[in-house]
């Protein structure tokens with residue numbers, strides 16, 4: 001078996017926002033892929049970009065060469081969706097991987113430092129204005145963490161800056177934050193955010209960002225040097241077989257209940273890149289971790305069955321619930337038909353995220369950091385190691 005990935009590590013994406021806001025070091029949420037599989041015999045890893053698949057001849061072409069295959073599983077996930085807006089793509093900050101999260105961390109810290117030494121009130125305002133587009137779990141968690149940064153760090157470590165000068169704006173196109181969750185969870189989350197001082201703008205669509213000013217469709221504007229784009233993702237398919245297999249609107253491969261890509265007996269797709277229409281999920285499963293994990297386990301079992309000449313079994317998704325954190329002692333959880341929030345939800349959120357982090361060392365370090373940050377109201381990873389240079393023009 002050969003695993004190709006453009007990174008030599010697995011990223012735990014739900015905690016990327018903590019890297020962006022200096023709560024965790026990147027190596028706490030990443031794990032070397034070779035180490036994950038070190039005990040597996042007949043396993044090979046190749047650090048490579050997969051760029052083309054020849055389905056007729058069953059060959060995969062990558063940046064390190066080509067490889068014929070008997071069976072191919074695609075699990076390429078998603079990429080940031082800028083909805084075709086080139087200005088936003090050029091000037092905003094995306095947060096889909098560790099290098100991007102580190103860029104955001106550097107930019108936030110650089111801008112606060114610049115504001116500290118600026119005497120121009122307009123410039124100071126732009127530097128201390130943090131604007132996030134998209135109030136899904138990523139945007140909400142990021143906004144909450146930035147608001148806590150202001151509360152815990154700005155006052156103590158930047159005596160020449162006034163806490164009230166820093167603003168956090170969260171812009172959402174739909175009529176509520178955390179739209180995929182229950183109405184009660186949305187209401188609670190918005191209240192928590194507002195209590196932390198985040199300004200929430202619902203029913204507001206961003207139309208442009210020129211590097212200094214965010215413009216919304218309703219005419220509203222925000223002057224900012226830090227604009228984070230958390231407003232959507234789209235599938236990251238690989239060239240080679242598009243046509244009917246790729247649903248262009250979503251950039252996801254249509255798969256049957258065995259995760260087999262329609263029309264290709266030897267090709268499978270799972271996780272965010274796969275769209276499986278079932279009675280319970282006519283538009284496909286949500287693009288979150290659980291469907292990807294469950295499909296991965298199920299497909300592995302099915303492939304073993306296939307090799308033994310047994311029939312494959314259909315995939316069934318078990319929804320374990322949804323959760324998001326807003327800040328210390330503040331989280332929201334939807335399980336089955338129940339929704340709850342507050343400190344218990346927050347502890348549950350921490351437990352679940354520690355549980356799913358890959359690697360014992362990562363769990364210990366993350367737990368230690370969270371405890372330290374909780375006691376000290378600190379975010380210890382406030383280091384500009386690789387300064388971020390904004391694109392000009």
Ligand SMILES: Cc1cc2nc3c(=O)[nH]c(=O)nc-3n(C[C@H](O)[C@H](O)[C@H](O)COP(=O)(O)OP(=O)(O)OC[C@H]3O[C@@H](n4cnc5c(N)ncnc54)[C@H](O)[C@@H]3O)c2cc1C
Pocket residue numbers: 004005006007010011013014015016017048049050051075076077078095096137138236238270271272273287288289290292
């Ligand atoms: C910021 C953020 C926060 C999130 N928070 C949550 C959360 O709180 N809860 C939740 O359930 N889900 C969350 N998600 C979603 C969750 O992370 C995804 O649903 C899940 O990771 C999907 O798994 P996957 O295996 O399909 O894709 P991924 O985990 O994205 O893996 C895709 C892999 O393919 C590799 N790859 C892609 N294209 C190529 C190529 N051409 N060549 C080589 N390698 C390639 C990538 O390097 C990557 O390793 C979050 C996502 C993000 C971005």
